[in-house]
Amino acid sequence: xxxxxxxxxxxxxxxxxxxxxxxxxxxxxxxxxxxxxxxxxxxxxxxxxxxxxxxxxxxxxxxxxxxxxxxxxxxxxxxxxxxxxxxxxxxxxxxxxxxxxxxxxxxxxxxxxxxxxxxxxxxxxxxxxxxxxxxxxxxxxxxxxxxxxxxxxxxxxxxxxxxxxxxxxxxxxxxxxxxxxxxxxxxxxxxxxxxxxxxxxxxxxxxxxxxxxxxxxxxxxxxxxxxxxxxxxxxxxxxxxxxxxxxxxxxxxxxxxxxxxxxxxxxxxxxxxxxxxxxxxxxxxxxxxxxxxxxxxxxxxxxxxxxxxxxxxxxxxxxxxxxxxxxxxxxxxxxxxxxxxxxxxxxxxxxxxxxxxxxxxxxxxxxxxxxxxxxxxxxxxxxxxxxxxxxxxxxxxxxxxxxxxxxxxxxxxxxxxxxxxxxxxxxxxxxxxxxxxxxxxxxxxxxxxxxxxxxxxxxxxxxxxxxxxxxxxxxxxxxxxxxxxxxxxxxxxxxxxxxxxxxxxxxxxxxxxxxxxxxxxxxxxxxxxxxxxxxxxxxxxxxxxxxxxxxxxxxxxxxxxxxxxxxxxxxxxxxxxxxxxxxxxxxxxxxxxxxxxxxxxxxxxxxxxxxxxxxxxxxxxxxxxxxxxxxxxxxxxxxxxxxxxxxxxxxxxxxxxxxxxxxxxxxxxxxxxxxxxxxxxxxxxxxxxxxxxxxxxxxxxxxxxxxxxxxxxxxxxxxxxxxxxxxxxxxxxxxxxxxxxxxxxxxxxxxxxxxxxxxxxxxxxxxxxxxxxxxxxxxxxxxxxxxxxxxxxxxxxxxxxxxxxxxxxxxxxxxxxxxxxxxxxxxxxxxxxxxxxxxxxxxxxxxxxxxxxxxxxxxxxxxxxxxxxxxxxxxxxxxxxxxxxxxxxxxxxxxxxxxxxxxxxxxxxxxxxxxxxxxxxxxxxxxxxxxxxxxxxxxxxxx
DNA sequence: AACAAAAAAAAA
Ligand SMILES: [Fe+3]
Ligand SMILES: [Fe+3]
Numbered sequence: 043x044x045x046x047x048x049x050x051x052x053x054x055x056x057x058x059x060x061x062x063x064x065x066x067x068x069x070x071x072x073x074x075x076x077x078x079x080x081x082x083x084x085x086x087x088x089x090x091x092x093x094x095x096x097x098x099x100x101x102x103x104x105x106x107x108x109x110x111x112x113x114x115x116x117x118x119x120x121x122x123x124x125x126x127x128x129x130x131x132x133x134x135x136x137x138x139x140x141x142x143x144x145x146x147x148x149x150x151x152x153x154x155x156x157x158x159x160x161x162x163x164x165x166x167x168x169x170x171x172x173x174x175x176x177x178x179x180x181x182x183x184x185x186x187x188x189x190x191x192x193x194x195x196x197x198x199x200x201x202x203x204x205x206x207x208x209x210x211x212x213x214x215x216x217x218x219x220x221x222x223x224x225x226x227x228x229x230x231x232x233x234x235x236x237x238x239x240x241x242x243x244x245x246x247x248x249x250x251x252x253x254x255x256x257x258x259x260x261x262x263x264x265x266x267x268x269x270x271x272x273x274x275x276x277x278x279x280x281x282x283x284x285x286x287x288x289x290x291x292x293x294x295x296x297x298x299x300x301x302x303x304x305x306x307x308x309x310x311x312x313x314x315x316x317x318x319x320x321x322x323x324x325x326x327x328x329x330x331x332x333x334x335x336x337x338x339x340x341x342x343x344x345x346x347x348x349x350x351x352x353x354x355x356x357x358x359x360x361x362x363x364x365x366x367x368x369x370x371x372x373x374x375x376x377x378x379x380x381x382x383x384x385x386x387x388x389x390x391x392x393x394x395x396x397x398x399x400x401x402x403x404x405x406x407x408x409x410x411x412x413x414x415x416x417x418x419x420x421x422x423x424x425x426x427x428x429x430x431x432x433x434x435x436x437x438x439x440x441x442x443x444x445x446x447x448x449x450x451x452x453x454x455x456x457x458x459x460x461x462x463x464x465x466x467x468x469x470x471x472x473x474x475x476x477x478x479x480x481x482x483x484x485x486x487x488x489x490x491x492x493x494x495x496x497x498x499x500x501x502x503x504x505x506x507x508x509x510x511x512x513x514x515x516x517x518x519x520x521x522x523x524x525x526x527x528x529x530x531x532x533x534x535x536x537x538x539x540x541x542x543x544x545x546x547x548x549x550x551x552x553x554x555x556x557x558x559x560x561x562x563x564x565x566x567x568x569x570x571x572x573x574x575x576x577x578x579x580x581x582x583x584x585x586x587x588x589x590x591x592x593x594x595x596x597x598x599x600x601x602x603x604x605x606x607x608x609x610x611x612x613x614x615x616x617x618x619x620x621x622x623x624x625x626x627x628x629x630x631x632x633x634x635x636x637x638x639x640x641x642x643x644x645x646x647x648x649x650x651x652x653x654x655x656x657x658x659x660x661x662x663x664x665x666x667x668x669x670x671x672x673x674x675x676x677x678x679x680x681x682x683x684x685x686x687x688x689x690x691x692x693x694x695x696x697x698x699x700x701x702x703x704x705x706x707x708x709x710x711x712x713x714x715x716x717x718x719x720x721x722x723x724x725x726x727x728x729x730x731x732x733x734x735x736x737x738x739x740x741x742x743x744x745x746x747x748x749x750x751x752x753x754x755x756x757x758x759x760x761x762x763x764x765x766x767x768x769x770x771x772x773x774x775x776x777x778x779x780x781x782x783x784x785x786x787x788x789x790x791x792x793x794x795x796x797x798x799x800x801x802x803x804x805x806x807x808x809x810x811x812x813x814x815x816x817x818x819x820x821x822x823x824x825x826x827x828x829x830x831x832x833x834x835x836x837x838x839x840x841x842x843x844x845x846x847x848x849x850x851x852x853x854x855x856x857x858x859x860x861x862x863x864x865x866x867x868x869x870x871x872x873x874x875x876x877x878x879x880x881x882x883x884x885x886x887x888x889x890x891x892x893x894x895x896x897x898x899x900x901x902x903x904x905x906x907x908x909x910x911x912x913x914x915x916x917x918x919x920x921x922x923x924x925x926x927x928x929x930x931x932x933x934x935x936x937x938x939x940x941x942x943x944x945x946x947x948x949x950x951x952x953x954x955x956x957x958x959x960x961x962x963x964x965x966x967x968x969x970x971x972x973x974x975x976x977x978x979x980x981x982x983x984x985x
Numbered sequence: 986a987a988c989a990a991a992a993a994a995a996a997a
Contacts, residue, residue: 058997197997261997268997381991413993455995469992480996500991618988642990680989749988813986860992913988944994 048229050146051222056130056139057121058268058275063135065275069122073115073230075273078287080114080263081107081234086291089299089490091342091371092255095520100246105239112240113189113256114263115230117196120165122222123212124150148218160208164201167194168209169223177228179237180244184833188248189240191835195257196264198479200836250838251518251829258486262460266294266451271429294451295428297404299373299490300396300462302364309333316364316399317357326580328562329358335566335575336365342520343568344513344542346498348529348561350778351685351708353580356388356496359524360395363492366522374406374462374491378471380500382412384685388496389465390420396446396463405434405442407449409458411466416941417905424448456480459487468495468509472859475511477824477839489519497685498527498538499701503814504861506534507821510541511828517545518829528705529781531789532556539567548830561782579778582714586707586727586775590768591694593732593747598628601694601730602675606632609673610721611660613688615695615706616679617733618749619643619912623969623976626677633675640678643970645870645881647906653686660688666719682709689713691724696733696750699758700765700788703731704781731768733759738769743799755813757806761788764795817861824857863916866924868948870907870965878933878949881907881965892933901941908945909965911958912973923959 048070057072059065084093084107097106120126127143128150130136143150171183171190180186194201201209213220231237248256267273272290280286305312309330313319328349335345345362349355356377363375377392379385389410400406410421425433429450435442452461459470460483471493474484493516501509516523523542530538532554539554552572557563560576591597598614605612614629616622619641629637640652656676664670682688683705689712695703711720711727738744744763746756765787767773775784787793795803832838871878877891880903890896896904915924928946936942950956954965955977964977 265997383991467992473993505991616989620988680991683990752986752988754989816986858993861986862991863987865992910990916987 049222049225051148051218052122052225052229054142054146054148055122055127055222057118058270059130059136059139060270060275064277066139067273067275067279069118070226070229071276071279072118072121072267072273073226074233074283075286075290076117076260076263076267077111077115077230077234078283079266079290080259081111082287082291083259083263083266084110086298087296088259089371089373091373091520092486092489094371096252096255099252100248101242102239103242105236108234108236108239109243110256110259110263112230112234112236113192113260114267115234116170116227117166117193117260117264118162119169119193119223119226120162120167120209122169122226123160123162123165123209123219124148124216125160125212126162126165148222149216159205160212161197161201161205163194163197164205165209165212165223166196167191167201168206168213169220170227171206172210172213172220173224173227174240174244176224179240182244182247185244185247187834188253189244192253192257192260195253195482195835196260198261198482199839200834202836249829250832250835251515253835254482254485254515254829254838255489255519257835258482258484261480261483262486265457266290293430295404295432296449296451297402297406297462300400300402300406301373302367303399303401304368305333305361305364312361313357316361317395318398326353326358327578328353328355328564328580329361331564331575331577332358332362333365335564336362336369339366339369339522339566340569342366342370342522342546343566344517344523344525344539346525346527346530346535346539346565346567348527348535348557348563348565348782349577350528350562350581350781351705352712353562355526356391357395359494359496359526360392360399362524363494363522364399366492366524370492370520370522372490372492372522374400374464375494376411376459376464376466376471376488376491377494377496378466378468379496380468381684382414382467384496385410385412385466386418386420387685389418392463392465393420393424393446397444400446400462401444402462403443405445405447405449406463407452407461408446408463409448409452409461409466411458411464411470415466417902421448426450428452456483459484461487462491464491468501468505469859471495471512472505472508474515475508475826476857476859477826478857481826485515485519488516489521492522492524494524494526496526498525499530499534500527502817502861504817504821505859506537507818507825508859510537511825513538513542514545514828515826517542517547520546529561529701529785531701532786533789535565539565539572543567543572545828557782558786559779559783561778563782581778583779584711584727584777586710586729586777587772588729588731588766588768588775589772590734590737590763591730591732592737593735595628598625598694598732599632602629602632604723605673605675605721608721608723610691610724611671611674611689612676612724613682613690613693613695613706613709614675614677615682615693615698616677617696617698617753619679619970621696621747621749622677622679626969629675629677633673636671636673637675637677639969640676640681641970642679642681643909643912645907645909645965647882648967649681656688657686660690662687662689662713665715670719682706687712689715691720692728692730694730694732697731697746697759697763697768698750698754700762701785703729703762703766704777704784707777731763731766731772734763734768738763738799740769740796741798743796743802744769755806755810757803757810758788760799760803760806761790761793761795764799765793769796820861864921866911866915866921866928866946867908868911868928868946869904869942870909870948870950870954871904873949873951878947880904881950890933893935895935896939896942898941901939905941905945909971911963912971914961914973915958920959920961924961927959 055069057069058067174186427447626639733750736745874889879887932947
């Protein structure tokens, strides 16, 4: 860097102020700080694969760090404008700021108008666009705009054309301000010697995907440079530029790209070392195969693994990711799962893997990325590093190279994806495809990783729109992807793979091969095309008998009877909470406390506890009489579909789409057990299917109970019913062999059903397709366009009408990656004299007085008592009224507490009774949250 | 589309 002096005009401008009236940072210094950290990020932090991709695409010839420094260095030149600098004129404690500027002859006419309509980011955009052309670096205004837009977007969204026009006209009216902007840009360019790279980049004309990552880097640099703990303010500040950077980098303490250990060529040795397996343990065929596939992949690509649960897909994915990280220069991994609970379960496993297999020039950062991560004890227990925290390496600096930590700077808002390793909900990946503010940070973070999507079959057509688009962008960045699923209907797999390949290789339509009955199967998509390979079967096979039972009380009682007399563990899955509560009442009549009810309308803490009890009782280590109960009936809704390692002797389930039925069936005889563990009725795996008011026959299609039909599309239920021959005597299914054919069959346009069902099936099927189509269209509202589908960067955030709808959508809560109505989640507490206590605390628990600060421990207890209100609260008049009432009733002290801020408080009496917007509610530890007439009725007969 | 489950929401 050559040093050029700044003019008195430039030096008179402020960029930052602080709490004390004399605190400030001049604009040139904020720009040189940003440039310094921008260059440092490129050299020392950016994943080699991302840097390499940008180098190639933008003809950087080894000067990427210069480009990064330049872009960061010019981001705030727009602060050299009357609107921005005039902002402090109304503040009488800061009058010297304006005087300093007037003294050097710059016009400053009075407290500025609304700075909102003249954001300095747009002024930066206009100034850069002008300067790049005037300087002769390009003649194309689009090329100039492509770099100008990056500075214009440094607050998370590109400047709008109207804002840029206002900035351009201001520059024409006030040439003396424009002259300072030019001086700043020229000064930064000269110091960095950036002329040549800029010329080359402009010749290429960066497109939206290049701009996205470069903007991400600029935003990151700006956030770091704007932190006074890292880059201190005047008058106290260090002045030497290099010393400022060195100090900032030392305090920030952000490690460079993590590197994976090279895995052994022999798969058995590779898994043994990677996961600390005991000597002699062999990987499943799928695990061995995926390593080979990852090793042989040509360039970055996508691997899709379809295999039954229990064959170690997570380990397989991590091992494959380890290979792909090395081969494509990625610096980390994200493992994305459908729910917070499944992410929590994955967290520790990923942490242990990272500890054993990754290293870097400093500790490897890991985040748990979902909205309730703060409640996770394992995440909270991680050593903290960065921003002055030094939980690790105090005694032995060598420890730092192989430890996995929570990084303080990365735990801030919107920064989690920048950590090296992330475990979280899929939403974190889907948000990548949502028009939203600061998505570029998410893109930068995800582009640096190998992306693993767990349970890829678990997403509906709305979410799949976002997943497809996210895969498109990942493909464009050359990010390796691993999709894990039980089975993926071919049409969905085709859509996902095609989206990735379209991003990767552009327009070419490539069709994934039909894999038919092959299972388990690994599909590879890379430069060489798409191919699928069947892998040898893993694990146990089983023959499961499926039988229909009538949907009345007597039939259900009949099914429970053998269990009542001979004992054993039976699972009863119901499609609605009401049906589950009903079945539970019946079971409780027969077996008392041996019956357990599980659904989502329990307090989070109670549900975790109930599930933990079930996992110990019905998990792999419990034997009958030794932990495994003699008799247990678990009545549950779809919550049991979550990856709990439970084993039942048999199952009764409401009819559901084939994939879900088969997934639930995975809980039947899940573990290999000695025959003494099974009751007489459960020696062979059996599934009884209910939920049809008329089972149908060859001449008439089945008819389903209205609740069951409201939850699942009748077309899928009919197809599933028929393929399992439930209109007759049912059939025996061979698992896992038949999974792919049965699932494909149930989702087929013309499944093999009795002739006479055809007509009504076609109607049902049309309706299902129409609903999916409307869901897909709903998703399009805030879907980020494809990189190559737009001319300008700003077009990525354009609404369907071309206007920037992003902010409005975010404000209205419309921009979301899940297709849901608004729901109300409350934190339940028990009323006490003068205040309240956490739900479930003993009678003499210390009272939290309303309006008084809460201890962190108390806040956590309360935060764990969350429950969602029943569905009726999602409908409009009631939703609004309830929200109002709950907001009014919430302790104001919660706003001061990070765990409780923004949450809604619901206060109940000793018996769990309360009323919200005129609706009676009662919370019961056995039954969950009851509403309306249930609050009184459900008592009888169950207690 | 509405009887399940599921997630998330402040910046430089
Ligand atoms: Fe700014
Ligand atoms: Fe800034």
